[in-house]
Amino acid sequence: DTGVSQNPRHKITKRGQNVTFRCDPISEHNRLYWYRQTLGQGPEFLTYFQNEAQLEKSRLLSDRFSAERPKGSFSTLEIQRTEQGDSAMYLCASSLAAGADTDTQYFGPGTRLTVL
């Protein structure tokens, strides 16, 4: 499968614990995005990388959230001291930086986080 992959698909944790999610974009996609989707809502933008550089961060991305893309390939999203309000689907997307399809973001299956 050459699509965007995310691991784990599901994560259940207790309030106060740290969690880390991984996203592997489509190979050769320079841009990588993280979104959060809560029940009954559309995805909301969290952050965006071009190669290893984090170029945009939403105000939704509090101090407890950190994202990295160390080698410009896979990315990790860490949430420290989780709160029940962090329960959501975390979606990763990737896109090309040049070419005819540069504007299309392709999404992974998501990681569903439940904070007890």
Add this chain to the structure above:
Amino acid sequence: AQSVAQPEDQVNVAEGNPLTVKCTYSVSGNPYLFWYVQYPNRGLQFLLKYITGDNLVKGSYGFEAEFNKSQTSFHLKKPSALVSDSALYFCAVRGLPGRGSARQLTFGSGTQLTVLP
């Protein structure tokens, strides 16, 4: 700021009938418009996009959408609905990078389409 409105939470249509899912948007400058579909417990699948050119855009699975600049709308359409089209549909917009809207997509709240057999 950019925004998207999907005025209908739910659309029901009989199989074989035409379907329309509505979307209106607000963005600075020329819009980049997208439709995505989401099946239960799945990520979003890209259906089609409008960047420039012909106002009628054709996409995957027989879907099409019409860009109307004067009405700031981008409605999704299909001439003949299938039961398998039942899913959650999202409209999204972004503006040109560097004009305050960056590259992120802004999504509507989604429309649940149910095609009845």
